[in-house]
Amino acid sequence: MRKSTLIKHLESLSQEELQSEVLTLFDKFSEVKNHYKLDLGSAEDRAKIYKQAKVDIAKCFKTKSYVRPRRPRIKIMNSVLKKMEKSVLFEHDMIDIRLHAAESASTFMIEYEYLSDTLFNAVLKNLEHALGLIHRSKLESEFLQRVQNLIVQLREFYWISDKVWEMYTKVYDECDF
DSSP: OOHHHHHHHHHHSOHHHHHHHHHHHHHHOHHHHHHHHHHHSOHHHHHHHHHHHHHHHHHTTOOSOSSSOOOOOHHHHHHHHHHHHHHOOOHHHHHHHHHHHHHHHHHHHHHHTOOOHHHHHHHHHHHHHHHHHHHHHTOHHHHHHHHHHHHHHHTTOHHHHHHHHHHHHHHOSSOOO
16 A cells, blocks of 8 residues: 555545544554653653563563573564664654663673674674764763773774774763773
8 A cells, every 4th residue: 555545645635534543553552652652651651661662671671591502693683673763753762762772782792702703793783873862962971981891891892892992982982091
C-alpha cells in the first residue's frame, strides 16, 4: 500500500472512525503503544522503555560459564539499538544507550577474556556513534567520565586502543588523563 492510498483512506473516515482506527492500532501493536508512550508519555514511561532496552542489551552478553562463555548476541543487540534509534526522542537518551552497549561489550571482553573481531567492531561502532552524538549535541562534559572510563578499560586491547584514542580526541580536544 502506498502512502497516498493511506492518506485518501484516512481522509474518507469520520472523526470517530479515525479515533477507533488509532485505538485498534494501539491495542494490536506494541510498537505503536511504545511510540505513544515515548511521544506523549511522561518521563517515567520513557525511562522504563530505556531501562528495558538496556536490560535487553545486557542480556546479549549473559553467559554462565567462564571456561566456555557463550558468544555474545551482537545481532540481537544491533536490532535493539536499531529499534531504539527509530523511537527515541532525545539524543541524550540514545547516547546513554549506545555507551551502555559499548560498556557491556567491553566488560564482557575483559571479564570472560573473550576476544573476537565481531565484538571489537561492536564496541568501536557503538563508541563511535555515541561520540558523534555527543559532539553533535554538545554534551561533552556530561558524558566525559563514562567515556574516559571506557577508554581506560579498552587500553588493555592495544590493537584497538589507537582507534579508540583517535575517536576520543576528535570529540574531546583536551586530553587530561
